[in-house]
Amino acid sequence: MTAFAPPFEAVVVGSTGGIGAALAERLAQDPRVSRVHGFSRRTEVPLDLADEATIAAAAATVAEPRLVIVAxxxxxxxxxxxxxxxADLDxxxxxxxxxxxxxxPALVLKHFAPKIPRxxxxxLAVLTARVGSIADNRLGGWYGYRAAKAAANQIVRTAAVELxxxxxxxxxxxLHPGTVDTALxxxxxxxxxxxxxxTPRFAAERLLAVIDGLGPADTGGFFAWDGQAIPF
Known part of the structure; x- marks a missing residue:
């Protein structure tokens, strides 16, 4: 376990969603955090995951965040x-x-990773899902979501090697937040x-506890809300 050096700035992408809003709220209550930058399509500085220009513009407003969460x-x-x-594929x-x-999320890493201190x-944490684990897929179905989350896991793993x-x-x-009572x-x-x-609040508290417990040896990993490693 390696501790964050306070005070530090945090970024939550997706800060108006269920989990993202809970993460932003919990971070704002953390005495170690000097500022929380929240981004979504509905924030003052909008960030649209389908528009790279907005991702770059949002990153330009942040100095040196020590925590970036894509929620x-x-x-x-x-x-x-x-x-x-x-037959349902479209x-x-x-x-x-x-x-x-x-x-x-890959483009968020592209623009925000250079901002973190040296x-x-x-x-840098990306919320994916347990169903994105190829090794854990025994039920089938949900083709697109499973594949997209598995691909996001590979983006994370590859970025970890570079960083x-x-x-x-x-x-x-x-990170896998568990099944959270949200619109998703x-x-x-x-x-x-x-x-x-x-609840989103419980998920946020657990995810931040997992993040606090991470050390350099954990980089590139896939972890559940309870800290357990999930196979890719």
Whole structure:
């Protein structure tokens, strides 16, 4: 475990979503954090994962954050839902799913990673999902979401390798928040037991506890809300 050097600035991308808002609120209460920069399509400085120019513009407003969390995700929206069969696959839906779940977070890393300090603990964390684990896939279905999150995990792993050569104490990880009571999971909660459906506040507290416990040896890893490593 390596501690953050206070005071430090934090960034939450997706700060108006369920988990993102809870993360931003919890970080704002942390005495070690001097400022929380929250970005989404609805913030004063808008950030749209489908528009790289807005990602670059948002990054330009931040100096040297020690913590960058990408708390975004797309599972469903009007005209898009998780596929149950190969016959359900649609090219436009797959492109949209990858744009938000893989390409957008990759571009956030592209523009925000150069901002972190060269020394001391810094963490770049991307919220993915356990269903993005190829090794853990025994149920099938959800083709696009699974594949996009698996690809995001690979982006994280590859970025970690690059960062290690330049910033020895930097940590880049993928995190699984569990099933959280948000709009993303709402249509799929019936099969989730009450003790496994987390509030955004609980998920935020657990994710930040995991982040606090990370050290350089953990970079490139994939961790659940309880700190357990998940196979890629």
């Amino acid at each position: 975004t995700g797309l599972l469903h929206e009007p005209g898009l839902s998780p596929e149950k069969r190969l 090219a436009a839906a797959l492109l949209r799913t990858f744009q938000v779940n893989t390409i957008g 020394t001391g603990k810094s963490v 290690a050569a330049r910033r020895a104490e930097a940590i880049c990880v993928a 999971s709402a249509p799929f909660q019936r099969a989730v037991s009450a003790d496994r459906l987390f």
